[in-house]
Amino acid sequence: MAVAELVKWSWVENNLDDIQQASIEHLQLVGAAMGIAIAVSIPIAILVRRRRIPFIAVNTVSGALYTIPSLAMFAFLLSWFGIGFEPAVIALAVYCLQLIIRNTVVGLRGVSGPVQEAARGMGLTRRQRLFKVELPLALPAIFAGIRLAVVSTVGIATIAVYIGAGGLGVLIVNDGIQRGLFVTPIVVGAVIATVMALVFDFLLVLLERALTPWQRARAGTA
Amino acid sequence: MGAVWDAFQANDGWGQTWTHVKLSVTALVMATAVGLVLGVLCAKVGRVAAFLVVTVSNLGRTVPTFAIIALILALTSLGFWPAVFGLFLLGIPPILLNSYTGVREVDPGIVEASRGMGFRPLQVLGRVELPIAMPLVFAGIRTSAVQIVATAALAGLVGAGGLGVIVSSGLSNNQDDVILAGAIPITILAALAELVFGGAERLATPRGLRITRRPVIE
Numbered sequence: 001m002a003v004a005e006l007v008k009w010s011w012v013e014n015n016l017d018d019i020q021q022a023s024i025e026h027l028q029l030v031g032a033a034m035g036i037a038i039a040v041s042i043p044i045a046i047l048v049r050r051r052r053i054p055f056i057a058v059n060t061v062s063g064a065l066y067t068i069p070s071l072a073m074f075a076f077l078l079s080w081f082g083i084g085f086e087p088a089v090i091a092l093a094v095y096c097l098q099l100i101i102r103n104t105v106v107g108l109r110g111v112s113g114p115v116q117e118a119a120r121g122m123g124l125t126r127r128q129r130l131f132k133v134e135l136p137l138a139l140p141a142i143f144a145g146i147r148l149a150v151v152s153t154v155g156i157a158t159i160a161v162y163i164g165a166g167g168l169g170v171l172i173v174n175d176g177i178q179r180g181l182f183v184t185p186i187v188v189g190a191v192i193a194t195v196m197a198l199v200f201d202f203l204l205v206l207l208e209r210a211l212t213p214w215q216r217a218r219a220g221t222a
Numbered sequence: 223m224g225a226v227w228d229a230f231q232a233n234d235g236w237g238q239t240w241t242h243v244k245l246s247v248t249a250l251v252m253a254t255a256v257g258l259v260l261g262v263l264c265a266k267v268g269r270v271a272a273f274l275v276v277t278v279s280n281l282g283r284t285v286p287t288f289a290i291i292a293l294i295l296a297l298t299s300l301g302f303w304p305a306v307f308g309l310f311l312l313g314i315p316p317i318l319l320n321s322y323t324g325v326r327e328v329d330p331g332i333v334e335a336s337r338g339m340g341f342r343p344l345q346v347l348g349r350v351e352l353p354i355a356m357p358l359v360f361a362g363i364r365t366s367a368v369q370i371v372a373t374a375a376l377a378g379l380v381g382a383g384g385l386g387v388i389v390s391s392g393l394s395n396n397q398d399d400v401i402l403a404g405a406i407p408i409t410i411l412a413a414l415a416e417l418v419f420g421g422a423e424r425l426a427t428p429r430g431l432r433i434t435r436r437p438v439i440e
Contacts, residue, residue, distance in 0.1 A: 006297075067416050068409050069372030071379060075389055075405035079398040155286035159376070162393055172289055177380055181296035190289030197284040 008184045015185075018171070023192055025166035029085070029157045030200070033092030034150055041097050042142070045104035046130065055105060062098035070095070070156045074163045083164030092157055096149035100142070107141025108134050140215070143208040147201050154197040158189065168193050229403035233388045239407055241302075242384035245374045246411070249306045250367050253313030257366070258359060260314070261321025262347070276322065279315035287312050287369075288376050295380050305374070305382035312373055313366040320362030324355025356426040364419035371412045375404075385411075 012019070048055040068076075073094065077087040111134050119133040135142075161169030168189040175185035209216065264272035291308045298304035328351045336350045352359075378386020385404045392400030 064413075067368055067412050069368075069375050069412050071372070071375040071386060071389060072405040072408045072412075075392075075401045079402055151284055155284075155288070158286045158288045162379075168286075169288070172292055176296065177292055181292075181300075181380075183293065183296050186289060186292050186296055190285055190293060193286045193289060194284050201284075 006183050007187050011182075011184045012188060015175070018175075019188060019192070022166065022168050022170045022189070023196070025170075026154070026157055026168045026193070026196065029088060029092060029160055029165060029167050030150065030153050030196075032085075032089045033153055033157070034096065034146070036089065037093040037096035037100060037149060038146065040093070041100035042104055044097075045101045045108065046135075048101075049105050049108040059098070059102060062101055065094050066098045070159050071162075074159055078163045085165050088157070088160035088163050088165030088167075091163075092153050092160070095156060096153060099149045099152075100145040103141045103145025103148075104138060107138030110141065111137045136212070139208065139212050143204060147204050150200045150204065151197045154193055154200065158193055225399040226402045226406065229392070229397070229399040230388075230407070233391065233400060233403060235385075235388065235403060235407065238378070238383070238385050238388055238404075239411070242371070242374055242378070242386075242408070242411060245302065245305055245309060245377070245382075245384055246367070246370045246415075249309035249313055249370050249374075250363070252306070252310045253366055253370070254317055254363055256310075257314045257317030257362070258321050261318040261359075262325055262352070264318070264322045265325035266347075272322065276319065279318055282312075282315055287373050291373055291377050292380050295377065295382055300381045300383075302383065305377040305384075308377060309370045309373055313370045316365040316369070317359065317362040320358045320365075321355065324358035325351050328354045353428045354431065356428065357423055357431075360419065360423035360426045364416065364423055367415040367419050368412050371408070371415050375408045378404075 044058060048058050070091075073091045074088070077091050081087040081090075115133065115137065116129065119129045124132065157167050158169040158172055160167050161173045171185040171189035171192075176182050176189070177186070179185075260275060264275050290312060291305075294308035294311075295304055298307070325347075332350060332354070333346060336346050341349065374384050375386040375389065378384035378388075379390045381387070381390070385408045388404030389401055389408070390404075392398070392402075392404060
């Protein structure tokens with residue numbers, strides 16, 4: 001197998017502690033960034049969901065931020081805030097804004113008129129309608145946005161090493177690129193990151209299913 | 223800002239910008255050709271092949287681009303063509319998936335009508351399906367272009383040339399001005415790619431399909 005020639009297992013065995021450390025840091029980066037991104041994006045989406053111009057404004061700004069290449073984004077935050085965990089988390093969170101905001105708005109706007117009408121007819125207040133009807137019905141769209149965001153965040157977080165935030169980039173850069181492009185740590189970093197992205201994605205699918213039981217009920221009766 | 227400009231010139235900013243553009247454009251042209259052809263083939267030919275290609279493209283997106291580009295450069299060399307090859311591979315999926323979806327989702331009624339008008343299969347593809355799919359294809363090219371410009375910066379960071387080289391040298395010497403002298407032009411290039419291809423996307427929409435705000439009779 002080509003993989004056997006690419007990966008020097010002795011390096012993996014001798015550096016298990018570093019690999020574990022890098023993986024944990026990576027999880028922390030992604031977790032913190034996703035937490036912040038979700039906490040910021042969903043309220044913004046709720047605020048602009050019915051307003052055309054504010055939505056266009058928010059979408060344009062978050063879209064422009066999304067266009068900034070990751071290396072440049074980290075470079076800007078590095079020159080403004082210095083190195084560390086926090087600037088890296090900010091950079092990663094900024095990338096998620098557009099995906100989550102746009103999907104949430106699309107989901108909220110997709111709640112059909114008759115459903116809203118029925119909720120109003122049952123005497124639900126605005127707040128109750130939002131939390132008990134609109135947001136639950138928008139969950140599949142919201143989850144679609146979060147899933148896209150988490151997969152890309154796991155990937156981009158490999159660059160956070162340049163701003164001193166650790167993570168799997170430590171393996172790729174410090175152990176791989178800077179040691180004369182030593183292949184083994186690059187492969188190890190890539191494999192762990194890919195598995196991490198797939199596991200996150202899978203867990204989100206499970207969480208979505210648990211939170212939207214009516215979808216399965218509907219599929220069952222159909 | 224003056225210091226950043228000085229750093230840009232001291233680090234062969236224009237030369238590296240030109241390298242960055244050459245890398246990106248070459249990779250984008252190749253990715254467009256391959257992505258479009260594969261996408262159309264997948265939409266036309268058997269389902270199994272289509273499923274395979276689409277799955278591989280989607281899986282490819284879960285591998286960090288930085289790791290892919292570093293790996294390709296590590297396994298080949300730090301030259302222009304290895305970098306182009308890596309960027310080309312990473313640029314294919316958005317174009318492929320959008321071309322596939324675009325051709326796939328053309329209204330079967332329209333295809334039927336054009337057949338009824340006596341179009342041969344290739345004519346149906348060239349005159350009906352592809353024009354209708356064009357906006358989506360261009361959306362894919364735009365995504366791909368922005369991504370290629372960003373990933374070319376990472377290739378430079380590894381040492382393959384382009385503006386990432388300037389960022390890399392600033393990082394290793396702890397010089398903020400030099401870091402910005404690389405990062406700002408990278409951002410400008412990405413923004414340009416977005417604007418140019420966003421415009422192309424609008425122009426690519428066949429006239430009959432454009433939604434106009436102006437009255438139909440001018």
